[in-house]
Amino acid sequence: MTDNRGALMAAEIAEQPQMLERVLSSQQGVLAPVVQRLRDYNPHTVLLVARGTSDHAALYAKYLIETRLGLPAGLVSTSAYTVYDESPHLQGVVWIAVSQSGGSPDLAQSTRAARQSGALTISLTNTESSAVQDAAEIALRLDAGEERSVAATKTYTASLLWLWLLVETWAGGDTSAADPVPRWAAESLDLPTVPEVASRYRFVDKLVTTSRGFAYPTARESALKLMETCYLSAHAFSGADLMHGPLAMIDEDRPVIAIVPEGRGGAALEPVLTSLRERGADVCVVGPSAVQGNSPISITLPSGMPEQLAPIAQIIPLQQLARLMALSRGYDPDHPRGLRKVTETH
Missing domain, CATH: 3.40.50.10490 (Glucose-6-phosphate isomerase like protein; domain 1)
Structure with a gap:
């Protein structure tokens, strides 16, 4: 019997250069209206919500936002919205939910509550439809392709690239700096x-x-x-x-x-x-x-x-x-x- 252990993870790791090339092509024309909405909203703070691997992508985005945009950025404690059922005042806040599947109930519930509390909400997921995507005002898709290995690989690097492109476009920078990434x-x-x-x-x-x-x-x-x-x-x-x-x-x-x-x-x-x-x-x-x-x-x-x-x-x-x-x-x-x-x- 053939031992196929790790074959999915190996294939998905190997797909990343081509996937990143696809992201660079697919984002053209997608981010311009999103960034215009962000500029019109003129936020004073950015909050990021995620779990697991996506939480590390959100932490990366926090560094980008604070250094490129000069805005304070923080990682959300979802239990404030779910376990404790609180609704902080979020006028002037951009809320970015990063989730490969978009299926975690706490991410969807907190994003929904943030939108109701006045935040401009954005989802970044790898699915065509999900609870997190439905909860957000603006939906962005990773376009990483199906990921079958439980250990996330290509959806993580796709998240990093999308977040960099979003922040760099928002900052008015030159996104061609990412051309060598693949x-x-x-x-x-x-x-x-x-x-x-x-x-x-x-x-x-x-x-x-x-x-x-x-x-x-x-x-x-x-x-x-x-x-x-x-x-x-x-x-x-x-x-x-x-x-x-x-x-x-x-x-x-x-x-x-x-x-x-x-x-x-x-x-x-x-x-x-x-x-x-x-x-x-x-x-x-x-x-x-x-x-x-x-x-x-x-x-x-x-x-x-x-x-x-x-x-x-x-x-x-x-x-x-x-x-x-x-x-x-x-x-x-x-x-x-x-x-x-x-x-x-x-």
Whole structure:
């Protein structure tokens, strides 16, 4: 009998360059009226609501909104709207709901409540019709294609690209900066050191992921992928937060995966890497060769990627790492135990 474990995840990881190319083509003409509506609304705040993998895409958008638009942005506590049945005053607020399936009741209910409370609501989903989409005033589709593996891969990178395009168009910037993204994604597939790192960490039962700035959501998402496919204890920390206490648990028995971009985020992470190495930590640096320093363990990403766009390619070898580690442990990353493709929370 053929062993097809992980085949869906492998195929969907491999689809990402072509999918990203499709997103760049399909967004033309879609975002202009949305951005005009945003400008007419003239918000003072942006709130983002999401769960799981989409929550990390929302965190990425928070960084974009605050740095490109100069607007305060926050991640929503949906329980305020569902469990506690409150209705905050949301006039002048843009509410963005990010959900691959659009099927989670708490996201739909809170988006509906936000719209009733005066927010301009936008949904970003991968479905033609969903409860979240129906709850929002404006609906955007990821156009990532059907995703069948429980472990989300291509819908995550599609979400990142759509959110970047939305914010950059809103800021009046040049979206052609994203034209090389499909190429960077293709160059991040099948990197030769990923199987080596997977073999090195095959028997690890706990590890830490870390980064700063725009790459921090990558650390969060890679930890989630490792937890849900490999069933290990993976903790994600901002490099700054790691120094405020959790550093004490780091030693040679707890590997650290550090996502180090070119740019300010990578520079801000350097003191953290120095501290980790001084503690004898087993540090795997994920980033372009120029930022790897003397690290003996690394996954080399394409160079020259702008820090804001780099997360779209950064996550791809870490998706591969999670898949390979799961397979080496005898697990099926397409069907993690106890999980379904659509998770309904209330």
